[in-house]
Amino acid sequence: MPEEAVLFRGTREGIHIYLNDEVEFPRVISSLEQRLATSRNFFQGARVVINTGRRTLTADQMAAVSSILNKYEGVQLVRLEQSRAATAQENREMTALIVEKPVRSGQQIYHPGHVIIIGDVNPGAEVVAEGNIVVMGALRGTAHAGYAGNRSAFVVANVMMPSQVSIAGILARRPDGDTMQAKLEPEIARLKDDQIIIEPCHQGSYE
Amino acid sequence: MGKAIVITSGKGGVGKTTTTANIGAGLAALGQQVALIDADIGLRNLDLFMGLENRVVYHLVDVVEGRASWKKAIIRDKRFENLVLLPSAQVRDKDSVTPEQMKELVTEMKQEFDFVLVDCPAGIERGFKNAIAGADQALMVVNPEVSSVRDADRVIGLLEADGISDIKLIVNRLRPSMVKRGEMLAIKDIVDLLAVKLIGVVPEDEGIVISSNRGEPIALTQSAKAGLAFQNISRRLLGEEVPFVEWHDNDTFFGRLKKLFGME
Ligand SMILES: Nc1ncnc2c1ncn2[C@@H]1O[C@H](COP(=O)(O)OP(=O)(O)O)[C@@H](O)[C@H]1O
Ligand SMILES: [Mg+2]
Numbered sequence: 001m002p003e004e005a006v007l008f009r010g011t012r013e014g015i016h017i018y019l020n021d022e023v024e025f026p027r028v029i030s031s032l033e034q035r036l037a038t039s040r041n042f043f044q045g046a047r048v049v050i051n052t053g054r055r056t057l058t059a060d061q062m063a064a065v066s067s068i069l070n071k072y073e074g075v076q077l078v079r080l081e082q083s084r085a086a087t088a089q090e091n092r093e094m095t096a097l098i099v100e101k102p103v104r105s106g107q108q109i110y111h112p113g114h115v116i117i118i119g120d121v122n123p124g125a126e127v128v129a130e131g132n133i134v135v136m137g138a139l140r141g142t143a144h145a146g147y148a149g150n151r152s153a154f155v156v157a158n159v160m161m162p163s164q165v166s167i168a169g170i171l172a173r174r175p176d177g178d179t180m181q182a183k184l185e186p187e188i189a190r191l192k193d194d195q196i197i198i199e200p201c202h203q204g205s206y207e
Numbered sequence: 208m209g210k211a212i213v214i215t216s217g218k219g220g221v222g223k224t225t226t227t228a229n230i231g232a233g234l235a236a237l238g239q240q241v242a243l244i245d246a247d248i249g250l251r252n253l254d255l256f257m258g259l260e261n262r263v264v265y266h267l268v269d270v271v272e273g274r275a276s277w278k279k280a281i282i283r284d285k286r287f288e289n290l291v292l293l294p295s296a297q298v299r300d301k302d303s304v305t306p307e308q309m310k311e312l313v314t315e316m317k318q319e320f321d322f323v324l325v326d327c328p329a330g331i332e333r334g335f336k337n338a339i340a341g342a343d344q345a346l347m348v349v350n351p352e353v354s355s356v357r358d359a360d361r362v363i364g365l366l367e368a369d370g371i372s373d374i375k376l377i378v379n380r381l382r383p384s385m386v387k388r389g390e391m392l393a394i395k396d397i398v399d400l401l402a403v404k405l406i407g408v409v410p411e412d413e414g415i416v417i418s419s420n421r422g423e424p425i426a427l428t429q430s431a432k433a434g435l436a437f438q439n440i441s442r443r444l445l446g447e448e449v450p451f452v453e454w455h456d457n458d459t460f461f462g463r464l465k466k467l468f469g470m471e
Contacts, residue, residue, distance in 0.1 A: 102402050104364035105357050122360050122400060140400075 005031035009194070014047030014078060016194065019065075021053030029064050036072060045074035051081050081169070082149065094131040103127060103141065112148075123163060132156070139165075143189075151191050160187035160198060172196035209240070211313045211323040212444075213342035215366075217358030219329030221350045222379040225415060226437070227326040228256040230346075232424035233441030235290035239321040242281065244313070245295035246338040247328040248304065254294045257284065258422020268296040271308040277316060286427070291320075302333055306340035313341025322444075331365060339366060344373040347403065350380045351392040360401055375406035377440060382411045407440035408451065409433050 005028045007018040019028050036043055050065060057065070057080075069075050094113035103109055103117060105124030114131035125141035127133050132154050133145045139157035146153025146168040153167050160183070164173050170191060186201040214227045224247070231243045245253035248267065254260045265280035270293065277293060284290035293316075296303070316323045327338035339345065345366050349359045363374055378394055385391035398405050412433035418425040426437035439449045 101367075105360040107364050120400070120402065124357055124361065 006035055008035070013194070014049060014076075015043070016049045016051060018051045019053060019055070021055040025055075025061055029061075029068070032065070033068050036068060040072065043072045043075055045076075046072075047076050047078050049079045049081060050077065054082070056082060096131075097129075102137065105141075121157075121162075129153070145189075146191075155189040156186060156201060158186050159184065160189065162189075165189050165196060165198075167191045167196060170194060170196060172198075209317045209319075209321040209323060210344060211317055211325065211342045212344045212346055213325040213327050213339050213371075214346045214348060215327035215335070215338065215362055216329070216348040216355070217331065217362040218350075218355050221355055222348050222377075222409070223329075224253050224256055224326050225419060226346065226348050226377060226379065226409075227253060227324050228419075229424045229426040229434075229437035230441050230444070231257075231290055231292075231322075231324050232284075232287070233426040233438050234322055234324075234444065235284065235287040236427065236438075237441055237445060239289065239445070240319070241287075241290045241322045241324065242293065242316050242320045243291070244293045244316075244323065244325045246309070246325050246334065248295045248299055248334060248337075249297065250328065251295045251297045253326050254282070254292060255422060256419045257292055257424070259284070259292055259294075260422070263294045266294045266296040268299045268303050270312060271304050277312060304337050306336050309337045309340040311341075317341075331362065335362075335365075339369060339371060342371055344375070345371050346375055346377055346406065347401070348377045348379050349397060349401075351378060351382075351386065351394070351397060353392065356392065356397055356400060363401060363403060374403045376401060376403050377407045377409065378405070379409045380411045381408055405451070406443050407436055409436040409440075 005020050005023040007020065009016045009018070019032070048069065066077065069077055096114040096116055097111035098116045098118065099109060100118045102119035103121045103125040105122055108126045108128065109115055110128045112130045114134070115127055115129040116134045116136070117127065118136045120137040121127055121135055121139045121141040121143065123140045127142070128144045128147050130146065130148045130150060133143045135157035138159035139155070139162045141162065142164040143155045143162055144166045145155045149168050151168040155165055155167070164171065166172070167189065168191060172189070183200065187198050188201045189196050189198045214223045216223050227243055231241050235241045243253060244267065245251060246267065254263055259282050262282045265275035269275045270277045270280050281291040281293050284292065313323055313325065325338050325342060328334035347359050347363060349355045366374055376398065378397060381394070382391060386393050394405070394408060410432050412425070412431060414428070414431045415425050415433050418428070425431050425434040426441070428434040442449050
């Protein structure tokens, strides 16, 4: 079965259009044109985010995309994003960096794979991973998982009280003035429909 | 050979100089040979806290630049034979001393004293790097406030990166009534977050301001609560196990009951 060349998804931000990077570009373009034409009303005045997957668009390709969008009145391109969604295979093969002490204010850990912290991540500290982040302690600082666009990345912490957590560039922030106590059980932050959901880690909460 | 200990905090005004003066006096009272180095170049005030300001002739920068030997520059304390101060320069900038020079000086002084205490300036710039250069240990002074704890965390990271792993924590200016009302961070939360060992808790005490102004370390006043706290820290530095009876976050009747019944 041939893969979908384009994929639409409604989010809070507007309509996300994924251009499949495994389909040759001319087919992506014709498919985009077709899909837009068949749901013309739907796109009238819409805010659109284009995601090109791993493909970096050339100027010509970009021009082709925008000329299609421009045919629809009021369509506003809010963002062009490129995600480097790792395949399940790649995800498994990523290396893990193990940090055996707390990450303190002002310190940053970056690893192009998974990161495991044996200790706390304190306020003002930042952990950035292309894969998953596991904190065997309290996460009170910032954690960016799936930094290069891996939407299936997650963040797990024994005590989940991040000042900021993002997955594949999608951000959740602690509400200002939130003094809510964290649950005293491990929690996991994952993407669901372009929103970060934080829930207990225990079995059964997984899909 | 003695130990060099830097007293540091990140944030200014939390009580580094107060702590240096009081632990210096406390250790001297316990019979130790103690040297204090004021490494806060440009903001000289350890000599004031010790009541020695009008005896200052040579200072730290004179020593590193070779105008005076450290033996000539040190001032002997009025109360203790075995306590001396190497004052800082008032008008020089921090860059007139390098970390290498400080390390050399501290190493030399360690030969002659049991303790060399270095009073660190605020911040994490050159003055900080100078102050920690020769240190074997660090005492982190924090106030029970979010910003102070955050700065301390940053500084602990820098100390660890510099190879100083023996770091102990002093919580200064604690007001038990505020902690009880939840308006101040509790000791336990601070220690949990910073993940270093607690060596003392010093209460807010207006006697400290008065004694600093008079140039008489409060550690020499048996009756003052803050004085007792500094004496206990000095004893703990000598390896004595002194119980932390002074300050409990939950030292209310109900808190004690809860402890008794294992509710906490
Ligand atoms: N426990 C305390 N109770 C009351 N005042 C204090 C206490 N500790 C320090 N102070 C006061 O706070 C001010 C700053 O202290 P200082 O030791 O000079 O801080 P730093 O050297 O860290 O800048 C001084 O006026 C000092 O007297
Ligand atoms: Mg000072």
